Amino acid sequence: xxxxxxxxxxxxxxxxxxxxxxxxxxxxxxxxxxxxxxxxxxxxxxxxxxxxxxxxxxxxxxxxxxxxxxxxxxxxxxxxxxxxxxxxxxxxxxxxxxxxxxxxxxxxxxxxxxxxxxxxxxxxxxxxxxxxxxxxxxxxxxxxxxxxxxxxxxxxxxxxxxxxxxxxxxx
Amino acid sequence: xxxxxxxxxxxxxxxxxxxxxxxxxxxxxxxxxxxxxxxxxxxxxxxxxxxxxxxxxxxxxxxxxxxxxxxxxxxxxxxxxxxxxxxxxxxxxxxxxxxxxxxxxxxxxxxxxxxxxxxxxxxxxxxxxxxxxxxxxxxxxxxxxxxxxxxxxxxxxxxxxxxxxxxxxxxxxxxxxxxxxxxxxxxxxxxxxxxxxxxxxxxxxxxxxxxxxxxxxxxxxxxxxxxxxxxxxxxxxxxxxxxxxxxxxxxxxxxxxxxxxxxxxxxxxxxxxxxxxxxxxxxxxxxxxxxxxxxxxxxxxxxxxxxxxxxxxxxxxxxxxxxxxxxxxxxxxxxxxxxxxxxxxxxxxxxxxxxxxxxxxxxxxxxxxxxxxxxxxxxxxxxxxxxxxxxxxxxxxxxxxxxxxxxxxxxxxxxxxxxxxxxxxxxxxxxxxxxxxxxxxxxxxxxxxxxxxxxxxxxxxxxxxxxxxxxxxxxxxxxxxxxxxxxxxxxxxxxxxxxxxxxxxxxxxxxxxxxxxxxxxxxxxxxxxxxx
Numbered sequence: 001x002x003x004x005x006x007x008x009x010x011x012x013x014x015x016x017x018x019x020x021x022x023x024x025x026x027x028x029x030x031x032x033x034x035x036x037x038x039x040x041x042x043x044x045x046x047x048x049x050x051x052x053x054x055x056x057x058x059x060x061x062x063x064x065x066x067x068x069x070x071x072x073x074x075x076x077x078x079x080x081x082x083x084x085x086x087x088x089x090x091x092x093x094x095x096x097x098x099x100x101x102x103x104x105x106x107x108x109x110x111x112x113x114x115x116x117x118x119x120x121x122x123x124x125x126x127x128x129x130x131x132x133x134x135x136x137x138x139x140x141x142x143x144x145x146x147x148x149x150x151x152x153x154x155x156x157x158x159x160x161x162x163x164x165x166x167x168x169x170x171x
Numbered sequence: 172x173x174x175x176x177x178x179x180x181x182x183x184x185x186x187x188x189x190x191x192x193x194x195x196x197x198x199x200x201x202x203x204x205x206x207x208x209x210x211x212x213x214x215x216x217x218x219x220x221x222x223x224x225x226x227x228x229x230x231x232x233x234x235x236x237x238x239x240x241x242x243x244x245x246x247x248x249x250x251x252x253x254x255x256x257x258x259x260x261x262x263x264x265x266x267x268x269x270x271x272x273x274x275x276x277x278x279x280x281x282x283x284x285x286x287x288x289x290x291x292x293x294x295x296x297x298x299x300x301x302x303x304x305x306x307x308x309x310x311x312x313x314x315x316x317x318x319x320x321x322x323x324x325x326x327x328x329x330x331x332x333x334x335x336x337x338x339x340x341x342x343x344x345x346x347x348x349x350x351x352x353x354x355x356x357x358x359x360x361x362x363x364x365x366x367x368x369x370x371x372x373x374x375x376x377x378x379x380x381x382x383x384x385x386x387x388x389x390x391x392x393x394x395x396x397x398x399x400x401x402x403x404x405x406x407x408x409x410x411x412x413x414x415x416x417x418x419x420x421x422x423x424x425x426x427x428x429x430x431x432x433x434x435x436x437x438x439x440x441x442x443x444x445x446x447x448x449x450x451x452x453x454x455x456x457x458x459x460x461x462x463x464x465x466x467x468x469x470x471x472x473x474x475x476x477x478x479x480x481x482x483x484x485x486x487x488x489x490x491x492x493x494x495x496x497x498x499x500x501x502x503x504x505x506x507x508x509x510x511x512x513x514x515x516x517x518x519x520x521x522x523x524x525x526x527x528x529x530x531x532x533x534x535x536x537x538x539x540x541x542x543x544x545x546x547x548x549x550x551x552x553x554x555x556x557x558x559x560x561x562x563x564x565x566x567x568x569x570x571x572x573x574x575x576x577x578x579x580x581x582x583x584x585x586x587x588x589x590x591x592x593x594x595x596x597x598x599x600x601x602x603x604x605x606x607x608x609x610x611x612x613x614x615x616x617x618x619x620x621x622x623x624x625x626x627x628x629x630x631x632x633x634x635x636x637x638x639x640x641x642x643x644x645x646x647x648x649x650x651x652x653x654x655x656x657x658x659x660x661x662x663x664x665x666x667x668x669x670x671x672x673x674x675x676x677x678x679x680x681x682x683x684x685x686x687x688x689x690x691x692x693x694x695x696x697x698x699x700x701x702x703x
Contacts, residue, residue, distance in 0.1 A: 024182030027220060028257075035348040035383035036390070037333055038306065059461035061560075092281075093274035094456030097417040098485070100388055101428050104421030105487040106503070117271040117281055125186035125216065125702035127284070131665070144665045144702075149628040151601030171664055 025139050026053075027123035031088065032114045034100050039113060041120060048137040049082035050160055054110075055121060055131045057090050058098040062148040063130040067108060070153050074109065083160050085110040090129060092116050132156065136163055143169050181221045186665075186702035188284070189213035192237055197693035200652055200674055203238065210237045212244070212287065216251075223257040239680070239689035240287045241447060243317045250315055251291055262298040267291045270310060272329040272354040273379040275454030276394045276413050276437075280314070286680070286687050288448050291315045292325060304336030314441045314450050321450040323360035323441035329353070348383040356452060358441050367406060368525040373399045375411075375439055375453075389418045394437070394453075398526070401443040404436050404477055408526040411436035413455065424489040431482045432458050435514055435532060438476035448687070458483045459509040460546055462564070464591045465622055465640065466611040470568040471679055472511060472542040475576070480537050483509035500552035507546040512537035513572070539578065543567040556598070562591040570616070574679075587613040602629045612644075619644025635659045640676055652676075666701040 028042045044051060056063030067087060070077075077083050087110045089099045096116055103112050115121055124133065127146070134143040134156070143159055145152065159169045191211035196204060211234050218227035229251035236244040253266035269291055272278045282289040294312015301307065308329040313320035334349040335342045355376040362369040377394030396411035404411075417430035434455060442450040455474040458481040462468040474481075485507040490497030515538045516530045544566040552558040566589065570582040589611045597603045609622040621643055626636040640654040656673035677691040 024184065024220075025180050027225075035388070036350045036381040037336070037348065038331075059463055061463060092456065093276075093279075093415075093454060094458075095461050096274070097388070097390070097419050097428050097430055100386075101419050101421045101426035101485070101487060104386060105424055105426040105489055107423050107489065117269055117275075117279070119269065122269070122282075123218075125184055125218075125665075127186055127188055127667075127700045127702065145631070145662070146665050146667050146700075147660075147662050149601070149631045149634065149662075150595060150597050150603035151599070152631045154601055155631055 024141060026135060026141065027120075029115075029120040029123045031120050032116065034103070034112055034114070044086060044135070044139075046082070046084040046137070049084065050137060050163055051135040052083060052085045052156065052160070053124075053133040053135060054085060054087045055090060055115075055124070055126050055129045056087055057129055058095045058102050059091070060129050064102070064106075065150075066130055066132075066148040066153060067110065068106065069150075070156075071106075071108060073153070073157070077157055077160070081160050081164055087112045088120060089114050090116075090118050090121050092118075134159060134163065134169075143171075183217065183219050184703055185215065185217040185227070186700070187213075187215040188698065188700035190237060190696070190698045192692065192694055192696040194238070194692060194694040197674065197691075200654070200691040200693065201677060202674075202691045202693050205238065207235065210235055212237050212240065214284065224255070226252075226254040228252040236287070238692055239687060241317070241449070241687075243449075244287055246318065248318045250289070250318055260300040264296045267293050267315070268296045268310070270296065270308070270327075271454075272308070272327070272356075273352055273377070273392050274390070274415060275456075276392050276415055277354050277375055277377050277439075277453055278325075278327055278329075278356050279452075279454035281454070286448070289315055290449075290451055293320055294325075302337070303339065304333040306331045314452070316442065316445070316449045321441040321445070323358045323443070323450070325356065325358050325441050325452060327354065327356040329355075346384050348381075350381040351379065353378045356439075358439075358452065360441070360443060366525065367400060367527075369400055369406075369443065370398055373397060373439075377413075386421045387419070389416075391416045396437060396439060399436075399439065399443070400527075401438060401440060402446060403438040403440070405529060406527065407436065407529040409436050409528045409530070411439075413437040424491065426485075426487045428485045429483070430458055432474075432479070433514075433535075434474065434476060434479045436477060457481075458511065459542065459544055460485075460507045460564075464562060464589075464593070464607070464609055466589045466609040466620060467546075467562060467564045467566075467591065469589075469611060469620075469678065470566060470570075470573075470585055470587065472544075472568070472573060475511075475513070475541060475572060477576075478514035478516060478532075478538070479511055479541065480514055481509065481511040483507070498551075498553075500554075500558075502552075503550040505546075505548045507548070508544065510543040511541040513539040513541060513578075539569070539572070540567065540584075541569045541572050557594070557596050559592065559594040562589070562593075564589040564591075583615050585613060585615040587611050601631065604628075617642055617645050617650075632662055633660070634662075638673075642676075664701075665703070667698070668700075669698045671696045 030038050033039050091099050130148045131146050133141050136142045193209050194205040214231045216229045228249050230249050232247035233244045251267045255264045270280045280292050292312040296310040299307045311326045331352040357374045359372050362371050375396040379392040382389045393414045398408040400406040412435050414433045419428040439453045440450045457472045457474050459472045487505045490502040492501040515533045515536045518530050546564045549561045566587045568585040571577050591609045593607045595605045605626040607624040611620045622640045624638045628634040636658045638656045645651045654674040654676045658671040660669040672695045674693045679688050
């Protein structure tokens with residue numbers, strides 16, 4: 001048991017010292033929009049302004065908390081930085097009809113897509129939701145974060161502001 | 172020439188996860204003894220992308236596989252590797268791929284790593300768009316079963332037509348959007364039975380329709396399968412059919428959703444003798460609320476592929492900010508209900524024949540009751556710092572059918588009342604404490620439970636939680652156990668490390684439409700996951 005604990009500590013310390021170095025361009029995958037039409041991720045654009053891609057699901061409580069909390073400030077974020085949120089649901093046939101009802105009844109103004117066989121999730125190497133990415137004006141993935149804790153949206157937005165000013169992003 | 176080369180985007184990325192558990196000996200809670208003491212599951216994906224070309228592999232390793240997963244996962248290997256190329260409107264894959272036609276009623280090839288579910292096809296796939304709005308898919312190959320492939324070969328084709336895009340000069344700006352589709356799947360497996368004249372080629376075909384107008388959406392799909400005797404349907408030669416319909420209407424702050432499903436003999440696998448979750452070609456998820464609170468998810472329902480009628484309805488309403496009920500921050504309420512029954516069928520006596528039917532469907536009406544749940548969920552923000560969720564759920568669970576697939580009532584039906592209170596207090600803008608209190612009241616099975624949890628999240632990089640599940644209502648006073656579990660987690664970028672120590676009760680864990688049963692355990696568990 002002692003050996004196991006020591007091994008774990010070593011692994012934890014080593015792995016926490018790695019930092020995300022940027023993830024290249026958004027992979028091109030076909031997903032669906034809310035009216036059932038196919039859309040290619042190559043059409044994701046925000047006229048040179050940053051994009052936040054948030055992977056979520058109707059059954060994922062922290063995912064919905066994050067998107068709800070962002071909603072409170074989203075109008076300000078857009079006014080100040082022009083950032084756009086793309087919320088990608090990974091709901092499959094079981095819960096897919098709930099995507100549109102959740103989005104509308106919550107009044108989310110985000111661009112929402114459905115990745116029902118998780119092709120985009122796989123291409124973006126997402127293990128579990130919630131998972132957010134920041135994509136810069138050139139379409140490069142520059143920041144990523146897995147899971148959601150209350151207040152994470154503050155850090156997310158600070159990084160968007162840093163990105164616009166050309167400063168280094170915080171992890 | 173050079174500028175063209177410069178435009179080619181090249182990248183290598185992937186992800187990685189390892190789960191390991193050290194098992195203490197704890198026979199009191201019924202934890203099986205693990206002679207190796209440490210068990211682990213792990214995988215790593217590496218993908219290479221260069222312009223329109225991509226290729227990748229996934230390495231998996233089970234040393235040996237952890238408790239609660241299919242023990243046929245044994246050893247290490249590369250069960251997933253592919254090369255894919257897109258040239259104009261043609262997209263081809265050689266090797267492994269995932270695919271879904273419509274909702275998956277006929278074919279869904281996917282993975283759910285949390286359950287170690289992976290039915291990827293190893294073969295060829297082509298996706299072709301001959302004209303705007305039209306997508307044609309064709310595929311052939313063998314499905315993965317653990318570190319080998321299933322004996323049956325799967326051949327399939329699908330066409331998807333977006334009517335608005337196809338006739339864009341006349342329809343593209345119309346408010347009504349229509350998509351139609353059709354698929355055909357066939358599997359071949361040699362007849363090995365000395366007594367039955369088993370069909371070697373089994374075809375399944377179907378069609379689907381999606382209509383969207385403003386906040387209204389309707390989706391319908393139907394599938395028909397020819398005779399397909401298998402272990403799951405007790406080698407019945409009866410044809411199968413399945414239908415699924417869902418409609419929804421959503422406006423700002425309000426939504427309603429209704430869905431229905433009919434399934435008769437629709438288990439469809441590329442190996443007729445397979446069991447559990449292996450070699451499944453199609454996907455038929457349960458039409459019930461996807462519960463995530465421990466007690467509400469204690470008795471999860473799974474679609475009965477041999478015969479089921481099910482329906483679900485949901486109503487959501489958001490009381491606006493500033494309204495008398497909504498208060499300063501608004502309030503959300505969701506009412507949800509679902510039920511599932513068997514189909515109205517009767518057994519027929521076996522004849523001296525190599526093609527046995529076993530049963531006939533008498534009428535299009537519900538048979539034996541399998542499951543129901545009725546749920547009320549309220550989400551409310553009280554102040555800037557305090558918010559909470561309340562859930563009430565009433566459930567009915569036919570244990571004999573859902574867990575043991577026997578229509579004879581060997582176990583009493585389980586009736587439960589579940590209450591959950593989940594409160595988050597934000598003591599600093601980026602720090603919070605969350606409390607969860609849950610109880611499940613029942614007279615059947617292991618009796619009533621009470622659950623308490625405290626989760627502390629001082630920053631986005633760290634959390635710690637303590638959970639206790641107490642089976643206080645067990646009819647046997649000697650089995651009224653506490654299941655304590657402490658968890659800590661570290662998160663940085665895409666990296667996530669969690670450690671937990673304590674006892675975990677036996678249970679059924681489901682993601683999507685697939686479930687696995689987990690035995691009780693006691694010990695130290697670790698998960699490391701990251702992506703790059």
